[in-house]
Amino acid sequence: MAADVPHQTTASRATDRPGDTSPFALGLLLRRAHWQAAAVMAEALGPLGIELRHFAVLIVLVNRGPTVQRDLATATGSDKAGIMRVVDDLERMGLALRKTVPGDRRVRAVEITPQGVELFDAAHLAAEPLAERLVAELGPGEPEQLTDLLTRFAHPADHQA
Numbered sequence: 001m002a003a004d005v006p007h008q009t010t011a012s013r014a015t016d017r018p019g020d021t022s023p024f025a026l027g028l029l030l031r032r033a034h035w036q037a038a039a040v041m042a043e044a045l046g047p048l049g050i051e052l053r054h055f056a057v058l059i060v061l062v063n064r065g066p067t068v069q070r071d072l073a074t075a076t077g078s079d080k081a082g083i084m085r086v087v088d089d090l091e092r093m094g095l096a097l098r099k100t101v102p103g104d105r106r107v108r109a110v111e112i113t114p115q116g117v118e119l120f121d122a123a124h125l126a127a128e129p130l131a132e133r134l135v136a137e138l139g140p141g142e143p144e145q146l147t148d149l150l151t152r153f154a155h156p157a158d159h160q161a
Contacts, residue, residue: 040134044127048119049093053078053086058120061096061112068101068109095119 014024016032038052045055056076060067067075073083087110090096095116098108112120135143151158 037134040130041127044130045123048123048126050095050119050123053082054090054095055120055123057083057086057090057110058095058112058116058123061110061116062120066099066109066111068107069098072110090116 012020012022014020014022014028016028020028041052041055045051050058053076056078057072060072060075064071064075069083069087070080072078072087073080076083076086078086087096087098090110091098094113096110096112098110101107101109135146138146
């Protein structure tokens, strides 16, 4: 009920502009940075015939090896139907395949193919010159500083003593 919410005339409102001091400012900046990074990644991946959603699954498969579909969904922030479509696409392109998990033939693990590994490596080469654009406005040492800060922000448990 709106009547129960105290009215503060000095509240900082989210504006999504530089200098925003609202409690939403960091999240809005991260969202904008994500959009910029995603656009660069999509530009690198497009000529290879895949999208970010495909590449996200390939990343998990390269990092973890064969992975059951429900774990792929969790790792990529997808839902069951979405991950099924992505894996279907990857299988159709010859980049991944489903295999029965020993001991439970209802469960399928997804595995990257050699062609998938080749495409994964090609994506990195294609992204390298484009990624430079993301940090072009930063000074010496700042890309590394930004990476360190974002790593600590995104993986806080990994940096606790």
